[in-house]
Amino acid sequence: MFESLHQTQVIPDFDEDEVMLEDIEVEELHPTSTETEKNEWKKRKTRVRSDVWQEYTKVMVKEGDLPVERPKAKCNRCSRRIAADPNKHGTSPLWKYYTSCVKKHEANKSQTVLNSDESGSMINWKFNQDRYDCVKMYLTRKMHLRIFSVFPPAMCGTHLNLVVERGLEEIGMLVRRVREAVKWIMASPARSEAFKDTAKLYKVETSKFLCMDVPTRWNSTYLMLESALPYAPVMALFEIVNSAFVRDLKQKTHNKKSIGVPEELDWHEVRRKCGYLKKFHKLTEEVSATSYPTCHTFFKEMCSIFTVIRRMEGHEDEDIKRMSTRMKS
Structure with a gap:
């Protein structure tokens, strides 16, 4: 019992400066939520707003002696690729080529096409000689327009x-x-x-x-x-x-x-x-x-x-x- 009374409690060495350094390292390894949101915002892609992009598909193409990826616009009709860097070119080249594309189709998806029969196929127009003769007889033979007797049609x-x-x-x-x-x-x-x-x-x-x-x-x-x-x-x-x-x-x-x-x-x-x-x-x-x-x-x-x-x-x-x-x- 005498020995137990004389036992001393061992207190580990504690340095306040070392504890502060550890806290700083932990903060650097785990950034705050605000900094994370900023980094995510920087990586977010720019939304395409121009209507001309409905006629193109955005692709990345490697060009140059030292291959570098550059954004291009691929035409949905003729597959031609046009420079489309938003910081350098904008949409002006896209609009210009859209008007001159050889395979451009003017009819919209919602536009209906008139067909001459129920099958939906177009047929050639045929000249009707009987109708022509009927009209000619009405105008000349019946003499409803008497000026045709002096001045021909x-x-x-x-x-x-x-x-x-x-x-x-x-x-x-x-x-x-x-x-x-x-x-x-x-x-x-x-x-x-x-x-x-x-x-x-x-x-x-x-x-x-x-x-x-x-x-x-x-x-x-x-x-x-x-x-x-x-x-x-x-x-x-x-x-x-x-x-x-x-x-x-x-x-x-x-x-x-x-x-x-x-x-x-x-x-x-x-x-x-x-x-x-x-x-x-x-x-x-x-x-x-x-x-x-x-x-x-x-x-x-x-x-x-x-x-x-x-x-x-x-x-x-x-x-x-x-x-x-x-x-x-």
């Missing part, structure tokens, strides 16, 4: 041009005199300036100047005559001021006849003829239009042209009668 802008050109042949000398006069004035800048100086004395009420025509296009001939009409009195004075104008035009011939300068009677006839040509010019512009539909007005305008030719046939002027006869032939 194939009437178009080209035929209209031929009609007017035949009418212009009857007033060929009048047109040629005005054409040669305009051509002489427009031949050089000096002549044009001299004619403009003469026109200032008359104070012509028009902003248009003389224009040349193309003999094979009657529309340009009409525009040439229309632009020259306001300058008729100016040309009469220009004959006095410039003698070369009269001399040169008298030397020109047509069908072995001297052309000469346009006279007052010629201008009167040109003014009357332009009144008829204006209606043909208006019809040609409407039929030749491409920016708006004209089929609903074509028949109405053709009827008005038929009426004009009818009136020309009953005109008291023999020249206008011959002009209408040439138009119908």
